[in-house]
Amino acid sequence: MTAIPQGRRTRRAARAGALSAVALVVGAALAGCSGDDPDAGTNGVGKLPADRIQARAKAAADAAGTVHLAGDVVTNGRSYRLDMRLKPEGGTGSVTSQGVTFGLLRIGAQLYLKADARFWSSADGDKSGGTDSGTADKLDGKYVKVPQGDPAYKRFSGFTDKNVLLDGLLSLHGTLATDGRHEQSGVRTVRVTGGKGSGGALDVSLEGTPYPLLLRRAGDAGTLVFSEWGKDFPLAAPAQGDTVDYGKQLPAS
Template sequence: MTAIPRGRTRRTALVTATWALAVTGAMALTGCGGGDDPDAGTNGVGKLPAARIESRTRAAADGAAAVRLSGTVVTSGRTYRLDMRLKADGGTGSVTSQGVAFRLLRIGQELYLKAGADFWDHADGNGNGGGDGAVGKLGGKYVKVPQGDPAYKKFSGFTDKDVLLDGLLTLHGTLATEGHHDQAGVPTIRITGDKGSGGTLDVSLRGTPYPLRLVRAGGAGTLRFSDWGRNFALTEPATSDTVDYGKQLPAS
C-alpha cells in the first residue's frame, strides 16, 4: 500500500473542515431550507404590531406626493368603479356608476366633468334627453362644475387625495396581522380589523411601507394603490372642449 504524504493529509483535513464550516453557516442563514425569515431584506414593518404598521402606512400615504387608486367603492347603496390619479393640487381619472362612465379633472379649485349623452340624459327634468336642448350640448365636453353646485362637493371628493385616503384607509375593530402576502410581485404584510370583518390592508414590505390593497369592511369595495410618489401633469382642457353651463348643472 502506498503511503499518503503527511502534508497532503493535513491539506485534505483542512479543506474538509472549511467545507463543513461553510455548509453549517449556509444552513444557519437559510434556516436549513425550511425556516426562511419572511422579513429578511424587507423594510422591517412586518415585525411590528398591527397598530404600528397601520400608523406607519398612513404616514407614508399622507407624505406621498401622488398616488393612483383603482377599484370599487360602495357607498349609500351605489357602487362606483374608480381609476384616479391624485396629488396635492388636484386629480384626474374616470368614475363609472350604474353602467355610466364619466371623467373628472380638478386643477386647484377648478373642477371639470366630462361625460357622454347617456350621463346627461333626462338631466334637465323635462324629458328632453341627452341629445336635445341645452343639456344635449354637454355630451362629450368638459363641463365646468360651479363651486356652489351640489355636484361640486360630491364629485370633487373623488379628486382630493387627502379626503379620499382619509375616508378609505380605515380598518374597523381590533387590529391584528394576518401573515405575509404578495401584491403584483411586491411582498406585503396584511393587517386586519376584527379578523377581516372590519377590513384588510396589505402594506408593502419593499421600500416605503405604502398601502397596496384595501378590502373595505362590510363588502364596501376593494381598492389597489400604485404609482406612489410618481408625479403627473394636470392640464386645463382647451376652451373649444369646455362648456360653462352656468351657476348650477342639471340634476343627474
C-alpha cells in the same frame, strides 16, 4: 496492528471537532438564506405590531406626492368604479356608476365633469331628472365646470381629493391584527385586518417604502388597488373650446 500514538489521536479528534463546528456554522448560514426569515430583504414593517404597520402606511401615503387608485367603492347605497390619479392640487380620472361612465378633473378648487349625452339626458343616471336632448347633445364630450354651490360638486369632488379620499379609505375598524404575508402585483406585503377582517383589510408593501397596495373595505364596501405612488402626472385645465360654463348651477342638477 500498529498502535496510533496518543498525540496523533488527539490531533485527529481536534480536527474532527473543528470540521464539525464549521459544518454547523455553514448549515446555519444556508438555513438563513433559504427563506426561513420572512423579513429577510424587506423594509422591516412586518416585524411591527398591526397598529404601527397601519400608521407607517398612512404616513407613507400622506408623504407621497401622487397615487393611482382603481377599484370599487360603495357609499350611500351606490356603487362606484374608480380609476383616478391624485395629487395634492387635484386629480383626474373616470368614475362609473349604474353603467354610466364620466370623467372628473379638478385643478385647485375648480372641478370639471366630462360625460356623453347619455349621462346628461338619462333620468336614471347620476343626474336626477335628466336634461333635454338638445342641451345633452351640446354637453356631449365637453368639460362642464361644476359650480361649488351645486350638489354635484360636493358629491364628486371628494373622488379627486387625495387627502380626503385616503383619510377615509385607509382607516380600518375594530381591533387591529396582522394576517400573514401576501403578494400584490409581484410585491411582497403584510396584511393588517380590523375586527378579524370584518372591519376591512389593508395590504402594506414589504419592499421599499411601506405604501398601501390593496384595501378591502369593511362591510363589503369595495376593493381598491393603489399603485404608482410618487409618479407624477400632468394636470392642466382643458382648452377653452372644450369647456362649458353654466354659471351657478348645472342643468337639471
